Amino acid sequence: xxxxxxxxxxxxxRRISYLAFLSVALCVFIVVVVMTVMRxxxxxxxxxxxxxxxxxxxxxxxxxxxxxxEDFMRLLDAEGFVEGVSPVIKSYALVTFGDSERxxxxxxxxxEPAKHNRATxxxxxxxxxxxxxxxxxxxxRDANLPGFVAGIDVWLQRDADGRYTHEAAPAxxxxxxxxxxxxxxxxxxxxxxxxxxxxxxxxxxxxQSGLARVDSSTLYLPFxxxxxxxxxxxxxxxxxxxxxxxxxxxxxxxxxxxVASLWRKFAEERRGRELSNLLETVTVQSWKDNRxxxxxxxxxxxxxxxxxxxxVGVTTVFIIFVVFYxxxxxxxxxxxxxxxxxxxxxxxxxxxxxxxxxxxxxxxFVGVLGGWVFLLKINGIEDWLFEHFEFQLWDRTIxxxxxxxxxxxxGVLGIIVVSAVIACLAxxxxxxRQAARLRPVEALQVSQL
Amino acid sequence: xxxxxxxLKAEGVYKSYRLGAAEVKVLKGVDLAVKHGEFLAIVGAxxxxxxxxxHILGALDGPDKGIVRVEGRDLSRLRAxxxxxxxxxxxxxxxxxxxxxxxxxxxxxxxxxxxxxRSILGWLMSRRRAKKRAEELLxxxxxxxxxxxxxxxxxxxxxxxxxxxxxLMNEPKLLLVDEPTGNLDSATGDGILSIFEELNRAGQxxxxxxxxxxxxxxxxxxxxxxxxxxxx
Numbered sequence: 001x002x003x004x005x006x007x008x009x010x011x012x013x014r015r016i017s018y019l020a021f022l023s024v025a026l027c028v029f030i031v032v033v034v035m036t037v038m039r040x041x042x043x044x045x046x047x048x049x050x051x052x053x054x055x056x057x058x059x060x061x062x063x064x065x066x067x068x069x070e071d072f073m074r075l076l077d078a079e080g081f082v083e084g085v086s087p088v089i090k091s092y093a094l095v096t097f098g099d100s101e102r103x104x105x106x107x108x109x110x111x112e113p114a115k116h117n118r119a120t121x122x123x124x125x126x127x128x129x130x131x132x133x134x135x136x137x138x139x140x141r142d143a144n145l146p147g148f149v150a151g152i153d154v155w156l157q158r159d160a161d162g163r164y165t166h167e168a169a170p171a172x173x174x175x176x177x178x179x180x181x182x183x184x185x186x187x188x189x190x191x192x193x194x195x196x197x198x199x200x201x202x203x204x205x206x207x208q209s210g211l212a213r214v215d216s217s218t219l220y221l222p223f224x225x226x227x228x229x230x231x232x233x234x235x236x237x238x239x240x241x242x243x244x245x246x247x248x249x250x251x252x253x254x255x256x257x258x259v260a261s262l263w264r265k266f267a268e269e270r271r272g273r274e275l276s277n278l279l280e281t282v283t284v285q286s287w288k289d290n291r292x293x294x295x296x297x298x299x300x301x302x303x304x305x306x307x308x309x310x311x312v313g314v315t316t317v318f319i320i321f322v323v324f325y326x327x328x329x330x331x332x333x334x335x336x337x338x339x340x341x342x343x344x345x346x347x348x349x350x351x352x353x354x355x356x357x358x359x360x361x362x363x364x365f366v367g368v369l370g371g372w373v374f375l376l377k378i379n380g381i382e383d384w385l386f387e388h389f390e391f392q393l394w395d396r397t398i399x400x401x402x403x404x405x406x407x408x409x410x411g412v413l414g415i416i417v418v419s420a421v422i423a424c425l426a427x428x429x430x431x432x433r434q435a436a437r438l439r440p441v442e443a444l445q446v447s448q449l
Numbered sequence: 450x451x452x453x454x455x456x457l458k459a460e461g462v463y464k465s466y467r468l469g470a471a472e473v474k475v476l477k478g479v480d481l482a483v484k485h486g487e488f489l490a491i492v493g494a495x496x497x498x499x500x501x502x503x504h505i506l507g508a509l510d511g512p513d514k515g516i517v518r519v520e521g522r523d524l525s526r527l528r529a530x531x532x533x534x535x536x537x538x539x540x541x542x543x544x545x546x547x548x549x550x551x552x553x554x555x556x557x558x559x560x561x562x563x564x565x566x567r568s569i570l571g572w573l574m575s576r577r578r579a580k581k582r583a584e585e586l587l588x589x590x591x592x593x594x595x596x597x598x599x600x601x602x603x604x605x606x607x608x609x610x611x612x613x614x615x616x617l618m619n620e621p622k623l624l625l626v627d628e629p630t631g632n633l634d635s636a637t638g639d640g641i642l643s644i645f646e647e648l649n650r651a652g653q654x655x656x657x658x659x660x661x662x663x664x665x666x667x668x669x670x671x672x673x674x675x676x677x678x679x680x681x
Contacts, residue, residue, distance in 0.1 A: 001572035002564040009552035337548045340509060341562040341615070342537025344529065440509040441501075444548060 002338070003347065007355040010327070011362070020323040020359045020424075021366075027316045028367025028420050029374070031309050035412055036375055038305045040405020045298050048210040049291040051121030054086070056256045057290040058263060059241030060281040063091055064186050065232050067275040069239040072266055076244060079262070081255055083245040084118030086111060089226040090240035095219060096176040106154065106219045108177065110226020113137060119243040125207040127152075127166050137222045139202035140169045146225055147204030148175065153216035155206050166206070173203045177219065181231025184238065184275050189231045197229060210402075213294070236275055252286050260284040313423055320427025324356060328431040335435050336443025345436035352435060356428030360421035367420070368413060375406040456623055456654050457483040457506060462515035464501055475501050476512070477677030483656055485622075488649040490668030491658045497674045499658035500627050506656065507540045507625045508532050519623065537566045541616030545628035547608040549600040549615075556596040559583040559614040566619070579618075586614040590644065606637035613644060617653075624648065626657040630664060642667045 011017045060066050069087055076082045089110030094103045114134035117123040123133030126149065128140075137147035156164045178198040181189040189197075201221060209215055224233065232238040246255040267279040288295065328335075335348055343351075374381075382404060385391040394401050459481040465474040475498035483489050493499040504510040506517060508524050517524045519539060527535060541562075549558045563579035564572055572579075587593050590610040600608055609629060616624055626645065630638030646667060649655050657668060665671045673680040 001567065001569050001576075002561060004569065005557070005564075006550070006552060013552055333548065334550055337550055338561075338565065339533075340507075340536060340542050340548070341565050342533045342535075343565045344533045347565070441504045444509070444544065 002343070003351045003354045006334075006351055007358050010331075010355050011358050014327065016323060016327055016330070017355075017359065020320055020327075020356075021363045023316060023319045023323070024360055024363025024420055024424060025366040025370065027312055028364045028416060029370045031312065031416050032368055032371030032408070032413065033374055033378075034305060034309065035416065036371070036408050037378075037405055038302050039409060039412060040407055041401070042298050042302050044210070044405055046288075046295055049295055050287045051124070052209050052211060052214060053241075053287045053290055054084075054119040054243040054245045055250075055252060055287055056244040056246070056259050057241050057285050057287065058244065058259060058282060059088070059090075059239075059285075059290075060278070060283070062186075062278070062281050063180075063230070063240075064182050064184060064278060065089070065230070065238035065240045066278040066282050067184070067236055067238050068266075068270055068279065069242060070237065072263070073242060075262060075266060076242070076259070079258070081247050081250045081258060083247050084115065085245075086116040086119035086243045087223060087239040088116070088241040088243055089221075089223060089230055089232060091179060091226070091230045093180075093219065093229070094178045096178070103178075107217050108179070108219050108221055108226055108229075110221050110223040110230070112223045113220075116243065119245040122207070125209045126205050127208070128170055128205045136220070137204050139172070139204040141172050142202075145202045146199070146222055148177070148201035149205045149207050149220035150203065151215040151218040151220075152206040152208040153212070154219065155203070164206075164208070170203050170205060174200050175203070175219075176200050177221065177229065179226075179229035179231075181229065183231060184236050184278065199225060199229060201225070211294070238275075238278070252288075256284060256286045313419060316420070317423045317427045320356065320359070320424050321430065324352065324428040324431045327355075328352065328435045332435065332438060332443045335438055336440050339438075339440040339443065348436040349429075349432045352428050352432035353425055356424040356432075357421060360424030361417075363424070364417040364420045368417065372408060375408060378406050379403045454484050455482050456485045456487075456520055457481070457656070458516075458518045459502075459506060460516045460518075462502070462505060462512045462517065464498070464505060464510075464512050475677060476505075478515070479674070479677070479679055481506075481672070481679060483623075483654060486649070486652050486654055488645065488655045488667075488669040489657070490665035490671045491656065491674055492662060492665045492671055493658070493660065493674035495660055498677055499660075499674050502674065503625050503627050503656065503658050507542055507623075508535055509542070534566070537562055538619050539621055540623045540625060541619070541621040543609070543612050543616050543624065543626040543629050545631040547600070547605075547612045547632075549608055549611055551600055553600075554596070555587065555592060555598050555600070555603070555611050556580070556583055558600065558611055559586055559618055561615060562618045583614065583618060586617055587611075590614050604637070605633050606640060609633065609637075609641050610644065613641070617648070622654060624653055624655045626655060628659055629657065630659075630661075638664070 011021070058072065073085045073087060076085045091108050093106055093108045095106050096103045111122070113122065113136040117133040123130060126133055126136055129136045136149050139145050139147040152164060158164055176198060181197050183189050207220060227233040227237065244259060263282065263284050267282070270276045270279060338348060382393055393404060459479055462476050462479040464476040465472050479502060491499050491502065501510065505512050511525065519535070524535070550561065553561065560579045560583040567575060584596060587596055590613060592607060592610055592614070595603060595607060600611065603611065629641050633641065642664060645655050645657065649669070659665050
């Protein structure tokens with residue numbers, strides 16, 4: 001019981017204890033804020049990538065695409081675990097702006113919007129057709145004209161707040177899209193053989209996926225038109241991807257494994273048939289694997305932050321160590337007194353570890369509380385800073401970030417608090433053990449008073 | 450006289466310290482025997498090793514050589530846990546500089562030995578009894594009104610009485626007292642010595658070290674420590 005009483009008294013009656021307490025609170029505050037923001041950004045980025053391709057992608061990176069995709073779609077549609085399948089044409093094109101001679105390279109995605117919306121989160125990225133994605137390619141003035149959906153940064157510029165200004169209805173604007181149609185063998189299709197490689201499309205909507213690279217370089221076209229422009233139409237129809245969404249109760253790995261198994265069997269059955277060689281380039285990937293290249297960079301940044309804050313943690317341990325070393329040095333008389341009344345070495349260690357535990361718990365509590373309040377107000381603070389000093393944490397004209405993520409995760413909080421307490425215990429252990437090893441007579445020497 | 454009449458016996462106790470490169474021999478074969486209920490004063494000049502001897506007798510330090518027996522038990526053979534129990538239950542210390550814990554009030558300082566030997570649960574079950582005992586001791590020592598005060602709010606004499614209360618808390622058989630009046634004026638010191646006399650009259654064994662012959666006169670027996678040995 002003396003450990004509990006003395007721990008509390010040491011904490012509240014010694015100014016030096018406040019140093020340890022404040023250093024823990026400050027470190028926890030910083031780690032909570034940075035980890036919450038970083039984790040929020042990574043989670044948001046992962047969700048956007050997931051939403052972009054659905055749960056699973058059956059596809060090839062080859063610009064030729066793969067054949068028999070319709071047969072495989074029918075096979076998947078017949079499976080009970082599949083919610084939706086969307087065929088996608090992926091290629092590159094040149095877009096000519098209006099009457100000018102100015103052209104720019106873009107990535108094109110040919111999609112059937114209704115199907116694509118069932119397999120991915122495409123509908124929620126639209127501005128004018130959010131509630132009706134099936135009509136995403138219908139330009140406002142004439143629904144019969146072929147429309148296109150522009151990645152939002154292809155079409156609009158953000159203001160300093162990161163907001164886009166849309167007109168009330170899609171502008172009556174056309175763009176000419178030129179592709180490079182390829183034969184099933186991968187050669188450039190010869191002009192004049194019924195090949196169409198240029199077509200005019202009319203602006204119908206914008207798509208804001210929240211993925212900077214996608215939004216700044218992608219043009220969505222009607223599937224059949226894109227298929228035609230890329231030379232994938234005709235008797236040997238081809239597609240680049242099939243985006244698959246699983247039913248809610250299906251786990252990602254299990255669903256992907258089932259699709260992969262079906263694909264292996266499907267490809268085997270078509271071995272030796274015409275264009276079956278194209279099936280060999282097809283892979284079945286979960287959305288995580290498909291988007292790994294992009295997610296990994298973000299996760300690497302998060303890992304770097306964790307490493308940086310692990311260093312902050314080491315610094316905390318050192319501060320706690322120094323503070324406890326000073327406390328124990330000042331308290332050697334107490335140790336002598338306690339030992340003279342029969343307190344064991346373990347009791348002395350327990351006393352100082354109990355004290356450091358209190359410092360850790362209370363410091364963490366204050367740090368978490370401060371972090372929580374700060375995160376609640378972080379967007380308001382950033383707005384205020386921008387209004388008065390034109391300061392932004394992330395320049396919204398560059399980064400595809402809306403509000404700064406501020407949703408605290410209980411699991412992460414738990415890890416931070418436990419780490420802080422462990423850091424305190426680790427920092428206090430060496431001086432505590434040193435204190436416990438003091439002989440009572442050493443501790444009670446007059447010079448120690 | 451039977452050997453059971455002795456509460457404390459020291460035989461051939463040696464102790465030396467290193468002071469830089471030099472070795473200072475403090476005790477050079479001390480033999481000592483203290484009977485139950487005796488009030489013994491050990492007198493010696495400053496630096497004669499009397500405090501060192503007292504610490505060895507109370508197991509706050511160990512001898513380099515020699516045996517110390519308390520109630521027939523060789524202290525050198527006790528394990529760490531048994532030594533802690535010995536310091537907690539069998540012996541009470543009163544130091545020249547009081548050595549009270551600044552963070553605890555007077556009452557808490559007195560019942561500290563009772564707390565030290567119990568787990569939280571054990572303490573919760575026995576705290577009323579312990580507090581009552583501590584309060585009785587404080588009343589007996591004339592500090593009934595000072596129970597909630599902090600040590601810094603007390604005079605030197607009052608602090609020493611708190612230290613005596615703490616030493617008596619677990620009713621030890623042996624009270625070891627180190628220069629109890631060294632920091633007090635003569636009137637206050639006289640009061641403190643009277644307490645030891647009274648305790649001794651009630652059967653308490655007291656071993657006191659002092660450099661002052663006048664103070665030593667208050668004890669029932671006086672021995673002198675000179676040149677690291679008991680002078681006869």
